[in-house]
Structures are given as C-alpha cells and as structure tokens.
Amino acid sequence: MDTSNLKKVDIIFSKVDNPLQILDKALQKSPDDIINEIIDSGLKGRGGAGFPTGLKWKFTKNEDSDVKYVICNADEGEPGTFKDRQIIEEVPEKIFIGMALAAYCIGAKEAYMYLRGEYNFLKKDIIPKMEWFNNEIKNRGLDVTLYLRSGSGAYICGEESALFESMEGKRGEPRNKPPYPTKAGYNNKPTSINNVETLVFVTMIQHLGVEEFKKLGTKDSRGSKVFSISGDTPIPGIYELELGMKVSDFVREFGDGDTKAVQIGGASGFCVPRKNFENTIIGFEGIPTGGSVMLFNSSRSMYNILHNYLDFFVEESCAQCTPCRAGLQQLLKGIEAIKRREKPASYLNELIKLSQTMKVASKCGLGQSVANPFVSIVENFKEEIIF
Amino acid sequence: MAKALINLKINDIPITVEEGTTILDAAKKLNIKIPTLCDHPDLSVAGNCRVCVVEVKGARYLQAACATPVAEGMEIYTNSQTVRQSRKHVIELLLSEHNADCTSCSRNSKCELQDLAAEYHIFDRVLLDILDPENLIADISSPAIKKDISKCIHCQRCVRTCEELQYVSALAVIGKGAEQHIGTFFDYPLNEVVCTNCGQCVLHCPTGALTERNYVEEVWDAINDPTKHVVVQTAPAVRVAIGEELGFAYGTRVTGKMVTALKRLGFDSVLDTDFTADLTILEEGTELLTRLKRALVDKDPEVKIPMFTSCSPGWIKFMEHLYPEMLGHLSTCKSPQQMFGAVAKTYYAQKKGINSKDMIVVSVMPCTAKKYEAQRPEMRSSGYQDVDYVLTTRELATMIKQAGIDFMSLPESDYDPLMGESSGAGVIFGATGGVMEAALRTAYEIVTGREVPFKNLEITPVRGFDGIKEATIKIEGTKPEWSFLEGVELKVAVAHELANANKLVRAIKEGKLHYHFIEIMTCPGGCLGGGGQPYPVSWEIRQMRAQGIYSEDENLPLRKSHDNPEVMQLYEEYLGQPNSHKAHELLHTHYFPRKKYLN
Structure with missing residues (x-):
C-alpha cells in the first residue's frame, strides 16, 4: 500500500467528537465569510457535474427573495454509486450541519433532504436524528428547519429540476434552463441544491480549515472524493481518495491484474480502455465522476455492458424529449440489430452520429451524457460490439 | 415599467x-x-x-x-450544420416511433409532422422502425374523440391543453422511458374517464393522435337512403369558420354559401341551430325570471341562484364530475342542438307530415362534445334519438370537398322555413358572452317593455376575450307584473375555458362571489374556438371569427330572440308558453352526478 501513488484520505467519515462545535464555530462568521471560504477552497459539487459550491451559494444569496430553499440531493441513483448511502448512515450530523450552514449563508429557513425512494429504509434512523438536530439549531436561535422528502424511484429525479418537480408533487421531468435553480428552483424560489458529500465537505472545511482542504488534489480538482468502487476488483467498496490520480495508479491499487477497461462516472460516464490508463486522470481536468468507478476484466463482454447501460437508460429516460426518448431506443435496438447481422457494421457510424445529436439536442443531462458511454465503448471495443 | x-x-x-x-x-x-x-x-x-x-x-x-x-x-x-443534423435526426426519430401510414390518417395533408418531414426531405429513413405494434389499437370508446397513440409524438400539447385551458386533466403523461405514453386515469378508455369531450386536445394536437370520431360516411348513407327525410342544422359558429377550410380568410362569413352547399349535398331541409338558440333564450330567460321571483318574492330557500347556462355540453359534464353538488344551479334548458332535435322530430315532422322514425337529424357543430351530448340517454324526447349524427365544421368541409363543390363560387341561399329563421341574438351564441347578451336583450325587454340600455343593443361589457367578464344592469321602470325586480341590480358573469369557469364556480361555492346569472362556454372564445373548428387556432384567429359573428348580428334585420317569428309560431301552434308543460317535456333536461375521475 505504501508504494501506491494513491492517497487515501479520511475526512468524510472521520469521527468528530462534538460535531455541533463545528456549527457553533462557523455561525460566528458572517455568511459572506463562509461563502468566500468555500469559494477559496475550490470545492466543486461532488454529485458529478462539479459546479463550484461557493459560487452556487453566492448566486442564491444574491437573489432578492423572502423565501429561499436549501436542498440536499440524496437521490443517489447513478448505477455503481453507493457512497451517499454510507455517508447518510454513518455521519448524518455532518450533512445536517452542511445544510444548516447553507441555509444560514443564503438566507433560507427551510432545508430539505430529498432521499432516493430505494433508501426509504434509512428513514427510521434519519428522522429522529433530524429532529434532534432541528432542536439543537433552534436552541442556538437559528431560524432553519430541516425536512425529509422521499423520491419514488425514478433515476431522472436526481436531475435537480426534475427533483424540484417531484418535490412539488408533479411528474419528475426536467425543466428548461434558464432559469437556473439559484434563481428559480423549488417552488420557483431561489434554491441551492447540493449533493450529500458536498455538504459534508462544507462542514469539514469549516472544521479543518480551507488550507488543509486545499493541500489535497490538483488545481482543477481540489480536495478528496469518496469513490464507490465495484466490478472486477478484489476489494470493492467505498474509499475516499485524493483527486487527480491517474487511472493506471487506480487500477494498480484496485484491479485484479486483468483489468481491460474502467468505467468512470457510472452508466452515464466514460469507458477508459487499458491503452489509455496511463494518460487519463480522474478529476475535473480529466474524467469527472460522482463517485462511481467500475472495473472490468477480460472475462467481460463490452457489448453486454453497453447493452446493460442502454437498457437502463431506455427505462429511466423521462421520455419527454425526442432525442433521449427515441434516440435511446434506437441505440439499443441498433446494436442488437448489428449483432444479429440485420444491420451492417457501418450502421454503428449512424448510431454514433445519432448519439452526438442526443448530446447537443437533448433537454437535460441524461440525454446529453448518453453519448459518453456509447461512443467510448463503441470506439474502443468495436469488435466486441460487432462480432 | x-x-x-x-x-x-x-x-x-x-x-x-x-x-x-x-x-x-x-x-x-x-x-x-x-x-x-x-x-x-x-x-x-x-x-x-x-x-x-x-x-x-x-x-x-x-x-x-x-x-x-x-x-x-x-x-x-x-x-448551421449541427442544427440541421439535429433537426433532421429529431424529425426522423419522431417518424421512427410514428405510425406513418399517412394515407389512412384523417390528418393527412394537415399534419405538422408530415409538413416537417416533407420540408426536411426525410425520404430515406436510416433509423429502425421502433413503433410498438401494441399501440396500433386506437381507443374509439368515446363517441366524440378518437385516441390513436401510434400517431402520438409525445409533445404533450394535449396534456397541457387539458390541464391549463380546461382544468380537467383527463389526459396525462403515464410511465417513463420506452413505456411513456399519453394516457388517462389508469388507462381507462376515454368514455369512462373525466373527459368532457371538448375536443380542445384534438384542436391542439399536431398529428392524428387525437381526432374527432368521424361520422361522414354515416351521413352520406342517410342522405342516400330514399326512405329517410334528412334535415341538417348548423350551429352559429360554423358559418364564420368553415370558409377557412375551403379557401376563405379566417373568420369570413359564408352563411349563404354554406346553405347552398348543404342543399347541393342532398339534405332534404337545411335549417338553423340559431332558431333554437332564440328558443333557448325564451326558455332560459323565463327560467331565470322564475327563479328570481321564487328567490325574491316567494323567499323559497330551495331555489338556486346564480343560474348557469347549459348550452355547452363539455361544461355540463365538467359540472357533473367536479361540482355534482351544484347541479341545481344549471339551467334545465337543453342546448340549442338538442332543442332542435326534439322539435324537429315532433313539431317539424308533424307540420311536414313525416313519421319521426323516418327522420334523420344531422348537426353541424364547431364542437366534439355535441357528438357525446347527442348520445346521452336523456336526449330522446321525441321517442327516438333526437339528433342522429353530429359533424364538426371540419367534417362538413370534407363532405363539401368530396362532393366536388367549388365552395368559393357558390351562390348564396336562405335557410329553409319552419326552423330556419334566426335573429342576431341567436348568431352571437357562437362567441363568449353571446348567450348572456342575447338573454339580456330579451329579459330586460320582457321586464321593462324597453330595449336594453346599450347603444345599438351591443352589451359590450360581456364581449371580448377576458377569461371572466362581469356586468351589472340596474332594472328600472318595470312592468307591473315584474315590479318585484324594480331597482334590482342584476349581476351577471361570463367565463370561457373551463379553467376560468372553475375559478368562478369555486369562488361562488366558497361564497366569495355573488351573481344572478352566469354564462359558461367550455372552449376558449366560446363556440367559435370549439374543438370541432378548423386547424390551426390562436387568439388572432378566434378574434377574426368573433368579428365575423358580431358583424352577422349587426347585419340581420332581427336582433332579439323574442322577435323571431318562427319561434313565436312554434309557441302559438305547439308549445304554448315558454316553460309550459310541453316545453318542459321537449326542451328541458336533468343532470347526473358523476365521480371525480371516472364516469
């Protein structure tokens, strides 16, 4: 382990003796001071999209509105991602502190955790802890209340605007942007929506200090990140690692000696073939991820893997926009047709063109990102797709 | 600012x-x-x-x-190249999941998707055909609307129409991914759900996914059946819209040409729904005055004020589903279409010496809900189904084209006698506020003996396209028998689009608003914007049709329903007085509470 170029980190799950002291300490600062610290830290959203957290808070704070909201996005649905669940189970108070601080900074009185429907079994633990926390912040004179909301199991509701629709009791379909959530989010009010892990980092930056956080990572990818590691690895699980590592270093640590490809960023992420391990970086300067990294060894059929991803998306597209709804079905049925020799191998080029249209013309991130796995698998493993 | x-x-x-x-x-x-x-x-x-x-x-x-x-x-x-490629892909994707058997589609040559496919030269389709064969079975359960999801392009215009304009939400998006489709409450057939049959979804659908139930062939069969005497009635709003399908500008008045065309199609008698619109005014006006007397003089706690109009069958079904406890507020008058059917198969048949069973009554309506209304079991006062077939404006235009008639060059003709005469008051039924205006022209005169105090009889506060309109008319100088109304400020309101109607009814139910008489029309702009009118539709087009309607009113010699001599003849020879026993048998109906989501 010591020879590894990977740096394992213990920030997110670290035990803090009296976490409420972090809150007390932070509340002595002004909202602007906290926001500037978060901006200075370089913290980017840990859900995958990587928007600078401090800026999001600043934009929301600057909106002129009596009502604003904080939302913790706990709709962890990307295939291969399972780290938020453990964070919620192990260090919920750190999430709550992050939510309370976000509310304090932007001027919100209500902060919601939107929990994935499949995680409803966690509610029995979260609710009493949330009640305890609400009491604690009330005792501190902070006019913020935390609430819990449940999703119903649609992948698309992890997309922020679909999440708002879902919270409003409507069908979870992404909205047109602009307006962005910082201007018009939940109930069309300014809303700061952050991933579970992001909020914990906010708490821990307050605890450890900006400089400690900045010591980790690279210029574009500050700090560490919790990874959900699965697939052909002898040691699957959840690991917090410093950002900016090479895929080759990652594979040396987690691979089984026979890794032929690594899928970074879940089903909507990119597939990196062995030949590119050395020159690919995991981080915002390379391939960003919400935490999912899947390793595949030579026993795996990349056709089956792609088929599996497409199957998932065909089912989970909200289906409102044409490129995503019909395009996905075309990609899935298209590779099946090629496999069955009903379409020539050259039809793959048509499908790649189609996936490029899906990338630029779809309404939300789901349709826009399908080209990532499709093109990266098809171009790197063409023989496996055709034959 | x-x-x-x-x-x-x-x-x-x-x-x-x-x-x-x-x-x-x-x-x-x-x-x-x-x-x-x-x-x-x-x-x-x-x-x-x-x-x-x-x-x-x-x-x-x-x-x-x-x-x-x-x-x-x-x-x-x-x-740009990227834009063009994306646009072509989007169109081809829509076609790949579309039942593109255009020649068997009633929107053939009037389809927005077809137009785009032609414009972007989608001749060689590259992508796979992914239409689910299960979708090929259309829902024809409703007598008014056909739903064929194999033609659906998932644009959700129907869903937004049903929710935003009509506050009905009979249509909604169901499922996700490849399973996503536009459906009804638990995918029940359309005739079993809250659908009001208004047809606004049909009017707003870009393709043939939602269309009217077509009865053109049935009507041809009737016309060509020598044993049948086939009469046709035309609703007020048809005459300012059918021209649009046949080469005229939006809102052109083509009444005389339409009558000629109907005669050339072979109808035995061409009559006017405006005639029964005038009749409706006498029945509904009398009902209103009776209700006011019961409320003001008899202090009858049972009497329901305000009274709502009942001409618009979509609105009736809306009330039956959403406000069943308020059905007593609806006028018991049938709609002009159904009054026509009942009178045609009794009075007209008698006068003409025809056996009612040998009569076929065809309506031409700007409306799809009328197709449903005609089949309601209550609508058989003549002993037969009073109105046999209902065609939309669009369907009549189809028949005219099929018959090879050059509509633009047709001479003009008058409606046939007995039930063909109408006043301007009957014509304005086709625009929102028209029934109210017509009713006030008559009721005010019955009560005071004088014309309504508006220049040229134009009651402007109830005209125009505001969603909810209000007016107050002070009644002064009453005739002795109406002295209980002396000094009363008659408060009226008008709403069109069911979403506006809903706001009004809710406020009344909650006791926030108080009126005596309220006109409701289901469709935006009233019947001129009905679900059976020509494509496309917008407020500009509705405005042009409204101008057509009001100019028709202005140009008619008779402006008030009670001046219609054929209506008076009908009372003298057959019905007696307005709201008489006979009138109640033929011209009035009752309503049934329904459930919120299902029939």
Whole structure:
C-alpha cells in the first residue's frame, strides 16, 4: 500500500467528537465569510457535474427573495454509486450541519433532504436524528428547519429540476434552463441544491480549515472524493481518495491484474480502455465522476455492458424529449440489430452520429451524457460490439 | 415599467428585442422561420420536441428556441450544420416511433409532422422502425374523440391543453422511458374517464393522435337512403369558420354559401341551430325570471341562484364530475342542438307530415362534445334519438370537398322555413358572452317593455376575450307584473375555458362571489374556438371569427330572440308558453352526478 501513488484520505467519515462545535464555530462568521471560504477552497459539487459550491451559494444569496430553499440531493441513483448511502448512515450530523450552514449563508429557513425512494429504509434512523438536530439549531436561535422528502424511484429525479418537480408533487421531468435553480428552483424560489458529500465537505472545511482542504488534489480538482468502487476488483467498496490520480495508479491499487477497461462516472460516464490508463486522470481536468468507478476484466463482454447501460437508460429516460426518448431506443435496438447481422457494421457510424445529436439536442443531462458511454465503448471495443 | 432592451444577432443579423423575448420570437421578428412542434401559442412552454434547437455561440449544447430567452450579445445560428443534423435526426426519430401510414390518417395533408418531414426531405429513413405494434389499437370508446397513440409524438400539447385551458386533466403523461405514453386515469378508455369531450386536445394536437370520431360516411348513407327525410342544422359558429377550410380568410362569413352547399349535398331541409338558440333564450330567460321571483318574492330557500347556462355540453359534464353538488344551479334548458332535435322530430315532422322514425337529424357543430351530448340517454324526447349524427365544421368541409363543390363560387341561399329563421341574438351564441347578451336583450325587454340600455343593443361589457367578464344592469321602470325586480341590480358573469369557469364556480361555492346569472362556454372564445373548428387556432384567429359573428348580428334585420317569428309560431301552434308543460317535456333536461375521475 505504501508504494501506491494513491492517497487515501479520511475526512468524510472521520469521527468528530462534538460535531455541533463545528456549527457553533462557523455561525460566528458572517455568511459572506463562509461563502468566500468555500469559494477559496475550490470545492466543486461532488454529485458529478462539479459546479463550484461557493459560487452556487453566492448566486442564491444574491437573489432578492423572502423565501429561499436549501436542498440536499440524496437521490443517489447513478448505477455503481453507493457512497451517499454510507455517508447518510454513518455521519448524518455532518450533512445536517452542511445544510444548516447553507441555509444560514443564503438566507433560507427551510432545508430539505430529498432521499432516493430505494433508501426509504434509512428513514427510521434519519428522522429522529433530524429532529434532534432541528432542536439543537433552534436552541442556538437559528431560524432553519430541516425536512425529509422521499423520491419514488425514478433515476431522472436526481436531475435537480426534475427533483424540484417531484418535490412539488408533479411528474419528475426536467425543466428548461434558464432559469437556473439559484434563481428559480423549488417552488420557483431561489434554491441551492447540493449533493450529500458536498455538504459534508462544507462542514469539514469549516472544521479543518480551507488550507488543509486545499493541500489535497490538483488545481482543477481540489480536495478528496469518496469513490464507490465495484466490478472486477478484489476489494470493492467505498474509499475516499485524493483527486487527480491517474487511472493506471487506480487500477494498480484496485484491479485484479486483468483489468481491460474502467468505467468512470457510472452508466452515464466514460469507458477508459487499458491503452489509455496511463494518460487519463480522474478529476475535473480529466474524467469527472460522482463517485462511481467500475472495473472490468477480460472475462467481460463490452457489448453486454453497453447493452446493460442502454437498457437502463431506455427505462429511466423521462421520455419527454425526442432525442433521449427515441434516440435511446434506437441505440439499443441498433446494436442488437448489428449483432444479429440485420444491420451492417457501418450502421454503428449512424448510431454514433445519432448519439452526438442526443448530446447537443437533448433537454437535460441524461440525454446529453448518453453519448459518453456509447461512443467510448463503441470506439474502443468495436469488435466486441460487432462480432 | 418598460422592459430592458437586449441586443443580439441571429444568423449575423443584428436585432434589438425586449428582455424576456424567446429566441423563437426574436427570429420571427426577422422573418426567420424556426420549425416547432411542441410549441403552441395557447399553452405554456414545454421545450420537449427539440425540433426548434438552435446554436448559441459559446454554449456547449444547442438551445430550444421556444424555451430560451435572449441574452445580451447572443450570437445565434438557426441553420448551421449541427442544427440541421439535429433537426433532421429529431424529425426522423419522431417518424421512427410514428405510425406513418399517412394515407389512412384523417390528418393527412394537415399534419405538422408530415409538413416537417416533407420540408426536411426525410425520404430515406436510416433509423429502425421502433413503433410498438401494441399501440396500433386506437381507443374509439368515446363517441366524440378518437385516441390513436401510434400517431402520438409525445409533445404533450394535449396534456397541457387539458390541464391549463380546461382544468380537467383527463389526459396525462403515464410511465417513463420506452413505456411513456399519453394516457388517462389508469388507462381507462376515454368514455369512462373525466373527459368532457371538448375536443380542445384534438384542436391542439399536431398529428392524428387525437381526432374527432368521424361520422361522414354515416351521413352520406342517410342522405342516400330514399326512405329517410334528412334535415341538417348548423350551429352559429360554423358559418364564420368553415370558409377557412375551403379557401376563405379566417373568420369570413359564408352563411349563404354554406346553405347552398348543404342543399347541393342532398339534405332534404337545411335549417338553423340559431332558431333554437332564440328558443333557448325564451326558455332560459323565463327560467331565470322564475327563479328570481321564487328567490325574491316567494323567499323559497330551495331555489338556486346564480343560474348557469347549459348550452355547452363539455361544461355540463365538467359540472357533473367536479361540482355534482351544484347541479341545481344549471339551467334545465337543453342546448340549442338538442332543442332542435326534439322539435324537429315532433313539431317539424308533424307540420311536414313525416313519421319521426323516418327522420334523420344531422348537426353541424364547431364542437366534439355535441357528438357525446347527442348520445346521452336523456336526449330522446321525441321517442327516438333526437339528433342522429353530429359533424364538426371540419367534417362538413370534407363532405363539401368530396362532393366536388367549388365552395368559393357558390351562390348564396336562405335557410329553409319552419326552423330556419334566426335573429342576431341567436348568431352571437357562437362567441363568449353571446348567450348572456342575447338573454339580456330579451329579459330586460320582457321586464321593462324597453330595449336594453346599450347603444345599438351591443352589451359590450360581456364581449371580448377576458377569461371572466362581469356586468351589472340596474332594472328600472318595470312592468307591473315584474315590479318585484324594480331597482334590482342584476349581476351577471361570463367565463370561457373551463379553467376560468372553475375559478368562478369555486369562488361562488366558497361564497366569495355573488351573481344572478352566469354564462359558461367550455372552449376558449366560446363556440367559435370549439374543438370541432378548423386547424390551426390562436387568439388572432378566434378574434377574426368573433368579428365575423358580431358583424352577422349587426347585419340581420332581427336582433332579439323574442322577435323571431318562427319561434313565436312554434309557441302559438305547439308549445304554448315558454316553460309550459310541453316545453318542459321537449326542451328541458336533468343532470347526473358523476365521480371525480371516472364516469
């Protein structure tokens, strides 16, 4: 382990003796001071999209509105991602502190955790802890209340605007942007929506200090990140690692000696073939991820893997926009047709063109990102797709 | 406050527009056409079809022109290679999941998807056909509306129409992914759900996914059956819209040509629903005055005030589903269509010496709900189904074309006698506020012996397209028998579109608003914007049709329903008085409470 170029980190799950002291300490600062610290830290959203957290808070704070909201996005649905669940189970108070601080900074009185429907079994633990926390912040004179909301199991509701629709009791379909959530989010009010892990980092930056956080990572990818590691690895699980590592270093640590490809960023992420391990970086300067990294060894059929991803998306597209709804079905049925020799191998080029249209013309991130796995698998493993 | 101005360039052409303008509207100002499908001027923005995507310099993704507001310094390209490729892909994707058997579709040659496919030369389809064969079975359970999801392009215009305009939400998006479709409550057939049959979804559908149930062949069969005497009635709003299907400008009055065309089609008698519109005024006006007397003089606690009009069958079904406890507020008068059917198969048959069973009554309506109304079991006062077939304006235009009639060059004719005479008051039934205006012209005169105190009888406060209109008329100088109304301020309201009607009814139910008499029309603009009218529809088109209707009123020699000599003859020879026993048998009906989601 010591020879590894990977740096394992213990920030997110670290035990803090009296976490409420972090809150007390932070509340002595002004909202602007906290926001500037978060901006200075370089913290980017840990859900995958990587928007600078401090800026999001600043934009929301600057909106002129009596009502604003904080939302913790706990709709962890990307295939291969399972780290938020453990964070919620192990260090919920750190999430709550992050939510309370976000509310304090932007001027919100209500902060919601939107929990994935499949995680409803966690509610029995979260609710009493949330009640305890609400009491604690009330005792501190902070006019913020935390609430819990449940999703119903649609992948698309992890997309922020679909999440708002879902919270409003409507069908979870992404909205047109602009307006962005910082201007018009939940109930069309300014809303700061952050991933579970992001909020914990906010708490821990307050605890450890900006400089400690900045010591980790690279210029574009500050700090560490919790990874959900699965697939052909002898040691699957959840690991917090410093950002900016090479895929080759990652594979040396987690691979089984026979890794032929690594899928970074879940089903909507990119597939990196062995030949590119050395020159690919995991981080915002390379391939960003919400935490999912899947390793595949030579026993795996990349056709089956792609088929599996497409199957998932065909089912989970909200289906409102044409490129995503019909395009996905075309990609899935298209590779099946090629496999069955009903379409020539050259039809793959048509499908790649189609996936490029899906990338630029779809309404939300789901349709826009399908080209990532499709093109990266098809171009790197063409023989496996055709034959 | 004036809006800020935004400077931008579209295809390198500079333009300045107000803040908040969409890219689509900015392009329109430059006469640059950007294709659309999910966009409709009556509805909220969806941005889901993606056919209007354009390139914005510096943006990672293409933007939907219909949904993206302009920003300072934007440089937009509406015809770049990426845009063209994306647009062609979107159209081909829609075709790949579409039942593109165009020749068997009633929207053939009037389909927005077909137009785009032609424009973008989608001749060689590259992509796979992914239409689910299960979708090929259309829902024809409703007598009014056919739903064929194999033609659906998922634009959700129908869903937004049903929710935003009509507050009904009979249609909704169900399921996700490949299973997503436009359905009803638990996918029950359309005739079992809350659908009011208004047909606004049909009017707003860009393809043949939602169409009217077509009865053209049945009507041809009836016309060509020598044993049948076939009469036809035409609703007020048809005469200012059918021309649009046959070469005339929006809203052109073509009454005389339409009558000639109907005679040439072979109808035995061409009569006017306006006649029974006038009759409705006498029945409904009398009912209103009776209710007011019971309330003001008899202090009868049972009497229901306000009284709502009952001409619009979509509105009736809406009330039966959503406000069953308020059905007593609805006038018991049948709609003019159904009064016509009942009188035709009794009085007219008798006068003509025809056996009612040998009569076929055909209606031409701007409406799809009338198809449903005609089949209601209550509507058999003559002993037979009073109205046999209901055609929309569009269906009649089809018949005229099929018969090879050159509509534009037709001479004009008058309606046939007995039930063909009408007043301007009957004509304005076709516009929102028209029934109210017609009723006031008559009721005020019955009560005071004088004409309504409005210049040229134009009761302007109830005209126009405001969603909810109000007026107060002080009744002064009453005749002795109406002295209980002396000094009463008659408060009336008018609403069109069921979403507006809902607001009004809710406020009344909650005791926040008080009126004596309320006119409700199901469709935007009233019948002239009905679900059976020609495509397309917008407020500009509705406005032109309204102008047609009001000019028809202005130009008729008779302006008040009680001046219609044929109506008076009907009372003298057959019905006796308004609201008489006989009138009640033929001209009045009752309503049934229904459930909130299902029939």
